[in-house]
Amino acid sequence: MKAIPLILALFIGLFLPVGNLSAQNPHYIPVKDSRDLHAYFRYAPDRPIVISGHRGGMLDGYPENCIESFEKTLSYMESFFEIDPRLTKDGVIVLMHDETIDRTTTGKGKVSDYTYAELQQFNLVDRNGNVTAFKIPTLKECIEWSKGKTILNLDIKDVPLDIMADFIEKENPVNVMYTVHNAEQARYYLDREPEAMFSCWCKNMEEFGKYEKAGIPWKQVMAYVGPKMKPEEQALYNALHRNGVMCMISVAPTHDRGKTEAEKIAGYKTEIGTHPDVIETDYPYLFQGLDLTK
Template sequence: MKNPHFCLVLILLLSVEVSGQRNMHFIKTKNAKELHAFFRYTGNDAILVTGHRGGMVKGFPENSIATFENTLKHTPAFFEIDPRLTKDSVIMLLHDPTLERTTTGKGKLADYTFAELKNFRLKDAQGHVTDYPIPTLAEVIEWARGKTILNLDHKDVPLEMTAALIRKHKADGFVMLTVHNPQQASFYLEQNKNSTFSAFIRSKEEFEDYRKAGIPFTQLIAYIGPWVKPENQELYRLLNKEGAMCMISAASSYDKLKSAEERKAAYLSIARDGATIIESDYPIEVAESIRPLQQEKSPQKKFFSRK
């Protein structure tokens, strides 16, 4: 006979898990075509929020599934993350080449095997040790399926390995790639013509480089820099005309402001400037700040779901 107390505990645990999932805001893109549609500029778009390394909240370390889930409890968002390569060629998530700032380890991640790295735990932004291990990119990709979109920054992982992993997991419908130049984008397109990019396009000259290289603007978002400035207006005009959304990242700029009130004013200024994507270490703050400016009806809304 089954232990009734055990059954009750199991039911309670399952209820908590289901309840947690139901309190999350998901972005669901089933394939590359839908991913391209989600990021297509129309002029009536939602202002999209992306968590830089997932977000910075006490108790939640950057580049961790726990942090992604915490953000999704408050707002639909996608995430910029940082793949790095271990000594035995496993792709894991870590922003710095060294372990000290964000983990309990010391030295370079590349000097450790995957098995050795399992012994370390992640730290939050205040340096507090958590119970969370360093995740692999593969497990984060499988976690993200049906929940959100991942934007893979380029660190030390060869482009070939990144393309192969996306292909292996059939993840081009919700995984995009940061590219720093048209040559990187061209390489990925040779591997998969449906690739989606977060492209560094910070000037008219860089815009022309992508155009001349034949990179489809309908398959990218454009990172135009960290500041609101007059020069942005020309980039909005050029890129929006091609169907591409523009992103300003506050991570290295306005996120450094000391008070929440100052940051809120800055996030609003980004949205009013014309950017349709805001990247931030504080995605929850951004979402709350820009709520009054959100379009009631936008093409992106059909990809949002609540569970």
């Protein structure tokens, strides 16, 4: 008798729209093309605050820059992820924030001193130093995993701009954006990829003017404005919002360093009260249940 409902469910499943991932999993961010990517970061005054996982987010047993950690975060909540590409000795792009693997793996030494195959002998460790079964992922693996699930924000470390642009051109992902620290970097990628999306460091009106002068389309920009919203920079936030740009802050260097979860959450609530559009954090799961309306 149990087989009949199963067969019926499978039959119905044949006719469900495969692309409607948001209906199947409410924590996924389905991005089908560059238009969807640009639209996701479009500012709206009544939109709830968006949460980004810094270094992919992390929990006990789930290390930074780790696909399994990304998946775990999405099981709790919607998030996009800032990740850190680096080059191995043999030119493979992997995820690793630090120049060395000492802090985040069971090994020691520089990423650039190892081939990708050699790096696979080590395991990732979580923030508390606990060894996990997880391995250092390649950027290619992350992109493949992320399709239809989330957006990847590439905070590129030692990968030259041309190598990264070549890689992205070859892989052609529609759900990837670049962190850029100045207008020159943005202009380089834009000339290579006219529909590129950017997380631009833009902390004052002088920097705002440089992006504008360089002709970076505001519809393709999210602005990182610093670790907190500052009253003295309100003119910057107004200018960004007038152009449809969301303002992102990062609590990674501030409240994420609180000694307890309660201390961290108290700090998050303070920043939520200043009405940023995006908050980047090491611990997205701690924002569950917080009022993110503005």
